[in-house]
Amino acid sequence: MIRKKLSAFSLLAVSVLILSGCSSSGDTSGVEIEVPDIPMHESMGDFEGEINIVNWAGFVDPKWTDKFEADTGCMVKSRTAGTSDEMVTLMRTGQYDIVSASGDAALRLIVGGDVQPLNVDLIPNFGDEIAPGMRNNIYDTVNGKPYGVPIGRGANLLQYNDDVTKGAPTSWDVVWETNSPYKGKITAYDAPIYIADAAVYLMYHKPELGITNPYALDQTQLDAAIALLKQQNTIVGEYWSDAVAQITSFVGGNTVVGTSWEILRKFAGKPNIKTTLPKEGSTGWYDSWLVSSKTKNVNCAYAWMDYTSTASVNGAIAMNFGMAPANIAFCSSSAEAQAHCDEFAAEDEEFFKQVWPWTTPIETCVDGRKDVKCTSFQEWTNAWATIKG
Amino acid sequence: MSTNTTKGGTKPISAYLYKHARVRLIGLIGLPMFWIVGVYIFSLFLLLITAFWFVDPFTSKVIVGFTLENFISIFTVPAYISTSIRTLLIALAVTGVSVIFAVPLGIYMAKIARPWVRNALAVAITLPLWAGYLVKIIAMRLVFTEQGFFNWALAPLGISGPTFSIPIVILTLTYLWFPYMALPVFTAIRQIPPNLFDASSDMGAKGFTTIYRIVLPLIVPAIIAGSVFTFSLSLGDYLVAKFTGGSTQMIGSIIASNINLNPPVAAAFSMVPIAFVVIYLMVARRTGSLERM
Numbered sequence: 001m002i003r004k005k006l007s008a009f010s011l012l013a014v015s016v017l018i019l020s021g022c023s024s025s026g027d028t029s030g031v032e033i034e035v036p037d038i039p040m041h042e043s044m045g046d047f048e049g050e051i052n053i054v055n056w057a058g059f060v061d062p063k064w065t066d067k068f069e070a071d072t073g074c075m076v077k078s079r080t081a082g083t084s085d086e087m088v089t090l091m092r093t094g095q096y097d098i099v100s101a102s103g104d105a106a107l108r109l110i111v112g113g114d115v116q117p118l119n120v121d122l123i124p125n126f127g128d129e130i131a132p133g134m135r136n137n138i139y140d141t142v143n144g145k146p147y148g149v150p151i152g153r154g155a156n157l158l159q160y161n162d163d164v165t166k167g168a169p170t171s172w173d174v175v176w177e178t179n180s181p182y183k184g185k186i187t188a189y190d191a192p193i194y195i196a197d198a199a200v201y202l203m204y205h206k207p208e209l210g211i212t213n214p215y216a217l218d219q220t221q222l223d224a225a226i227a228l229l230k231q232q233n234t235i236v237g238e239y240w241s242d243a244v245a246q247i248t249s250f251v252g253g254n255t256v257v258g259t260s261w262e263i264l265r266k267f268a269g270k271p272n273i274k275t276t277l278p279k280e281g282s283t284g285w286y287d288s289w290l291v292s293s294k295t296k297n298v299n300c301a302y303a304w305m306d307y308t309s310t311a312s313v314n315g316a317i318a319m320n321f322g323m324a325p326a327n328i329a330f331c332s333s334s335a336e337a338q339a340h341c342d343e344f345a346a347e348d349e350e351f352f353k354q355v356w357p358w359t360t361p362i363e364t365c366v367d368g369r370k371d372v373k374c375t376s377f378q379e380w381t382n383a384w385a386t387i388k389g
Numbered sequence: 390m391s392t393n394t395t396k397g398g399t400k401p402i403s404a405y406l407y408k409h410a411r412v413r414l415i416g417l418i419g420l421p422m423f424w425i426v427g428v429y430i431f432s433l434f435l436l437l438i439t440a441f442w443f444v445d446p447f448t449s450k451v452i453v454g455f456t457l458e459n460f461i462s463i464f465t466v467p468a469y470i471s472t473s474i475r476t477l478l479i480a481l482a483v484t485g486v487s488v489i490f491a492v493p494l495g496i497y498m499a500k501i502a503r504p505w506v507r508n509a510l511a512v513a514i515t516l517p518l519w520a521g522y523l524v525k526i527i528a529m530r531l532v533f534t535e536q537g538f539f540n541w542a543l544a545p546l547g548i549s550g551p552t553f554s555i556p557i558v559i560l561t562l563t564y565l566w567f568p569y570m571a572l573p574v575f576t577a578i579r580q581i582p583p584n585l586f587d588a589s590s591d592m593g594a595k596g597f598t599t600i601y602r603i604v605l606p607l608i609v610p611a612i613i614a615g616s617v618f619t620f621s622l623s624l625g626d627y628l629v630a631k632f633t634g635g636s637t638q639m640i641g642s643i644i645a646s647n648i649n650l651n652p653p654v655a656a657a658f659s660m661v662p663i664a665f666v667v668i669y670l671m672v673a674r675r676t677g678s679l680e681r682m
Contacts, residue, residue: 083649085649085650086649088449088649089649092450108448111448112448112449112450113448184552190646192650233636236636237552237553237635237636238635238636239636242631242632245530245631248530248534249534252531252534252535252536253534253535254534254535254552254553363446376446376449378444378445378449378651379446381449381647381650381651382462382651384646385466385469385643385646385647386467386469388468388472388636389467389468389471389472389638
């Protein structure tokens with residue numbers, strides 16, 4: 001344990017030295033995170049004959065697994081998870097080879113040593129066709145090492161009932177401020193990671209707090225976010241974690257404004273239910289394949305990641321789930337694909353620049369600050385429990 | 390079978406068990422004891438142990454160790470205290486509403502209604518038990534949505550119903566658990582001899598006096614029996630609060646949201662309803678009604 005700490009210190013010292021020397025592209029270079037040393041897969045071997053996947057609903061479907069099974073002989077066994085937290089719990093059982101983790105689960109798995117770094121040379125389809133905004137992000141690329149292969153992404157948008165609001169709200173203030181005209185008809189996402197949405201709002205409206213990344217909150221900043229969430233609790237109508245409940249709530253008129261996903265708006269299927277990205281920006285979920293550090297089917301896992309990164313398969317997953325595909329070469333493959341990409345802003349990096357990808361908050365400040373300790377996901381979890389009272 | 394017809398060898402198992410009393414006993418209670426101790430008590434014990442463990446702040450993995458932090462948090466975090474109290478009050482309210490509905494209904498069914506009406510009502514009470522639990526909750530959600538049945542039906546009168554909140558939670562829980570109260574109460578009232586009603590009336594008691602002085606004391610054990618169900622089932626529920634409670638949080642909600650995020654806190658919190666139920670049963674025992682059940 002002590003040795004681990006010492007090495008962490010020296011790592012930190014080295015990284016500071018490196019940092020002062022150069023600052024390369026992307027957000028990730030600024031942060032060194034202590035992660036267990038897990039070897040990566042060196043070269044492809046024989047396929048093991050099976051692969052056990054933890055995935056979001058709609059990510060694994062016979063429409064594309066049949067061909068994969070025929071090509072590789074790796075039989076696909078899928079376990080659908082409902083939340084990021086469930087995914088983390090499942091992956092820690094060691095019974096699964098690969099997971100389609102969102103960023104809020106990914107970094108937790110990486111620092112916990114539950115997933116292994118990837119040898120991208122063995123994944124030829126993980127290349128230039130991947131949307132630039134989905135590469136080298138802190139949630140799946142740590143200390144310069146890639147741990148995840150991007151699948152797709154989506155933003156947490158402000159959904160509103162146009163019949164009531166008469167036009168798109170330009171600010172998230174309608175869900176946060178007590179003078180909101182939609183008091184009692186507001187829905188909020190029911191998970192600790194939603195604290196980041198409060199932080200995004202504070203970044204814009206309370207610059208004096210000095211928040212530069214909604215996932216790197218020191219204690220003062222977290223307290224401010226929690227205070228905002230407690231204020232929201234007094235005007236919120238419902239918290240949602242179940243997509244169907246959220247849709248019926250909007251369609252049934254109980255909710256007028258609140259956090260949503262583009263796909264949920266589509267499922268609501270009402271012309272008056274619309275989404276918008278307010279001026280403050282927002283958070284979003286970026287999903288990637290992560291391979292378990294305890295996998296016995298590593299070759300099948302690599303083959304799966306490569307297969308699902310092809311434009312056609314990645315696009316099929318994205319269309320099936322309702323998100324922006326990671327492989328944007330898919331967009332130009334057909335008129336239908338282009339329409340899907342346009343609807344979900346797949347190629348619109350300007351749009352996604354306003355979106356903060358879900359990232360597990362950890363003690364190391366992911367915004368690069370070294371002089372303070374940031375609050376970890378555990379602290380977010382504990383704080384979250386106090387909001388609903 | 391027919392080959393073995395010699396004397397004394399017809400029923401070797403019975404003969405063996407007749408001679409060995411201990412084996413007989415094990416054979417009788419072995420399976421239920423395995424169920425109670427091996428499955429039920431053991432899993433509860435595992436749960437209790439987990440409550441003393443903690444979660445690594447860095448990786449949020451569960452670490453085996455010993456801490457009282459999880460139990461302390463139940464009594465120190467204001468949100469946890471208010472949630473526990475709220476849940477307790479909701480469970481008591483559900484029980485109270487169930488009693489208020491069940492007693493008049495039971496008297497009517499047992500003493501007034503014609504046989505076919507009684508049978509029809511008995512079916513009507515038990516019918517909801519046949520539908521799926523989640524289906525019933527979603528049905529209540531749909532009834533009470535803003536543009537749902539309730540508001541639609543009352544719109545001509547200019548009345549609009551409550552939005553998802555604690556009253557709807559109490560109503561939905563009552564809907565779910567009412568049969569468990571109604572049936573024992575009905576059975577108990579049915580067993581009251583008719584001549585007690587005659588005697589009461591002969592001595593000049595009016596209807597309400599008879600109910601208060603004769604019926605209620607005699608059906609208290611049945612009410613206690615029913616309330617054990619309505620109370621403890623309401624205490625542990627979280628899906629009702631999730632789907633019909635709006636932002637209402639119950640003990641079950643805290644357990645459900647922590648089961649993946651912080652299993653030790655979830656385990657510690659699962660002790661709260663158990664404590665409530667134990668206290669409730671002890672109070673019920675004090676009244677002596679458990680013996681008469």
